[in-house]
Amino acid sequence: MTNTSKRGQPRRAFHGTLRFVLPTLIVILLGLNLWVQQFPLSDGSELLSSNKHSKKKNVIFFVTDGMGPTSLSLTRSFRQYAHDLAIDDILTLDKHLIGSSRTRASDSLVTDSAAGATAFACALKSYNGAIGVNSDKVPCGTLLEGAKLSGYHTGLVVTTRITDATPGSFSAHVDFRTQEDLIAEQQLGDYPLGRQVDLMIGGGRTHFYSSQSDRKYGSRGSRRDGRNLIEKAEKDGWSYVGDRSQFDQLQLGQNVSLPLLALLADYDIPFDMDRDEEEYPSLEEQTITAITALSEATKDSDKGFFLLVEGSRIDHAGHQNDPSAQVREVLAFDRAFQAAKDLADRSEVETIMISTSDHETGGLAASRQVTKSYPEYVWYPEVLYNARHSGEYCSKQIANYKGDDKKNFIKHEILEQNLHITDYRDEEVDFLTRENNRNAVQDKLNDMISFRAQIGWSTHGHSAVDVNIYAYSNKKHAMDDILKHLQGNHANTEIGSYMAGYMDLDLVQVSKKVRDTRHSPDKSSAPGINSVIDEYYHRINA
Incomplete structure (x- = not known):
């Protein structure tokens, strides 16, 4: 149902494009009985209509x-x-x-x-x-x-x-x-x-x-x-x-x-x-x-x-x-x-x-110290960009999984496909596999994204x-x-x-x-x- 952009982000199907464009077209085409088009003045300010007061x-x-x-x-x-x-x-x-x-x-x-x-x-x-x-x-x-x-x-x-x-x-x-x-x-x-x-x-x-x-x-x-x-x-x-x-x-x-x-x-x-x-x-x-x-x-x-x-x-x-x-x-x-x-x-x-x-x-915080040494002055938006679904969505997918190979499902469907995380560690996968509390699973998934993007949080x-x-x-x-x-x-x-x-x-x-x-x-x-x-x-x- 999706194809892929130059950075791997899934695009919406054609009907999605129409739904994005349609609101703008409706705004432009609203009847004259409802909307009055205003024209900019030469200095860029807006022309006030006759009912100013x-x-x-x-x-x-x-x-x-x-x-x-x-x-x-x-x-x-x-x-x-x-x-x-x-x-x-x-x-x-x-x-x-x-x-x-x-x-x-x-x-x-x-x-x-x-x-x-x-x-x-x-x-x-x-x-x-x-x-x-x-x-x-x-x-x-x-x-x-x-x-x-x-x-x-x-x-x-x-x-x-x-x-x-x-x-x-x-x-x-x-x-x-x-x-x-x-x-x-x-x-x-x-x-x-x-x-x-x-x-x-x-x-x-x-x-x-x-x-x-x-x-x-x-x-x-x-x-x-x-x-x-x-x-x-x-x-x-x-x-x-x-x-x-x-x-x-x-x-x-x-x-x-x-x-x-x-x-x-x-x-x-x-x-x-x-x-x-x-x-x-x-x-x-x-x-x-x-x-x-x-x-x-x-x-x-x-x-x-x-x-x-x-x-x-x-x-x-x-x-x-x-x-x-x-x-x-x-x-x-x-x-x-x-x-x-x-x-x-x-x-x-x-x-x-x-x-x-x-x-x-x-x-x-748009920064996070991820090592004990002096922190880097960076954060990585591409980590957020590559994620296709939220931690909420992914944790629900894990909770509803009824198959026989939960570990591989988490590795390939959740981490690699949904979150575009390929450098996961064994202990991260083990935690997500054995943990039955959905809040804890959701927190772990979101922290895996935040850590890799070097995004900080101080509270829930x-x-x-x-x-x-x-x-x-x-x-x-x-x-x-x-x-x-x-x-x-x-x-x-x-x-x-x-x-x-x-x-x-x-x-x-x-x-x-x-x-x-x-x-x-x-x-x-x-x-x-x-x-x-x-x-x-x-x-x-x-």
Whole structure:
């Protein structure tokens, strides 16, 4: 099904090429009733449209979960190597860097994704594990809720479970991030405000139905209450999309009936390097679909839309210490950001795009001392380039192997073919052959890649390093305002405060409206609830 490039990297089949090109063609060919082409001035600046002072606005907030500054350095050099680019070639994100963000939680210098996302969503600090609640476990009004109550359309796009920490913090209120079944209920409108989300695209189908539910939705539902929220959502008027073929029928957003619930995987969508294009859309395709659908829905409205887009699995690659998956996740996000910018440039509606991370994951270093002697000043992107699959994928292949010669399977299929490691040692193969713990196997495979590439990691968890802030607007006065408020170094809460002010939202009043939301866990789920802060949940993608 694949052929080989000049460096041995497998190419996608022709249909994959079409799927890569098609989003760009759709962007260019969108109807004139939706997009207005803008022309550059002679000095390279953008021509402002006649509705420069219109109150109609679009806000696209990008979260690169787990992406720290070193992720950009690593990915930039990887891309230069992979595409034979000049050493001064940079990513799209690099062109829009404006500052950095401090990430600590209310109860720790090192935040988790829940507290980090709540800081953006509610513009306040909270404890690790908190989803849309303050440090006293009181529900706090979010940007998404405030936007919806003010007349904006709203959307969530992720590559993890739609009930995970970041999307959950914008659309639900629970004491602990493990309460994903309850998050799903609230996202569909089962709480005091009613439905606040117009569009959801991501994974996490498992939290919307149980294993006893109608099999047409799958057989891996995990809800404990036996409910089928997908069936209920359809009865309540939601358009439901559950696979790639149904997603393709959306025509990248031109054929969408809102509200839309698109659950494209039971758990998380696979890493981009493992993603079967016949089964799962890219983050770029998801983003284009969401922006186009929300733009169409608001074309006759005085208000625009608020959209959250998360590059979710950058974080998972960091937790797993997998540099091959990490760089490809960052590139996938970079393409999504570029696609959103292209759409903004063609829109007459004032649009701002702000991107940052909730935290850094893994303590990533673009160097590693692999000998006792003085270290070399090198790292080798070709090791990452030659890897065809992630450690997550390979460890699953090993765990599922049913043959009689596991050792040779690991040598030839996993190490040589999937990871392009030919200098493996006997002790490495012996460990992978006898070890039955999949986490341990995954760690070993990723360390074999990291060691050979001379990439360093300090943790399987998060770090407290400041993360970058990026921004763009299709209107100069709006970009100037962003720089005025967010250029330089800022607390993560200031980013949420800025977006609330930009959309003229009163989050205090929204907080009063959600105060009575059911948010505490019931007794059956209370034991060990804090263990969810252990983000090793992400180390094995079920």
